[in-house]
Amino acid sequence: MYLVPKVSEIRTRRLDAGLSQHSLSRTAGLGGQAINRIESGETSSVHPLRAREIAKALHCKVEDIFIVKKGA
Template identity: 55%
Template sequence: MYLIPNIDEIKKKRKAKGLSKCKLSIEAGLGNQALSRIERQETKKIHPLRAKEIARVLECNVNDIFKEE
């Protein structure tokens, strides 16, 4: 089961934390362009473990920024 990103919420939380897309990607243990691809909607579905790491860096719950398929 993959998760679908809520791009508006991810952007809002990322900007509130003062993180660039690259910085968030790296802190979440992803490739440095991962968040750019997500925010451009090139990556439509995210593995739950990756979503969990993004949420951890943004200090929120996974379901605040992702929804189930």
């Protein structure tokens, strides 16, 4: 199982929270450019644990900002 980011939803929630891409990445405990790679489409799937941390940093549910895909 992997999670596909809802890019526009992540961007909207990040901007509404007043966070830069870098600050959201760091708040979620990820590398400084992680959100940039997700929002630019460079990262097409995200590990569930990383997705959970991003959702936690944005104060929402994982399913609000990611689509669950089964398979590799």
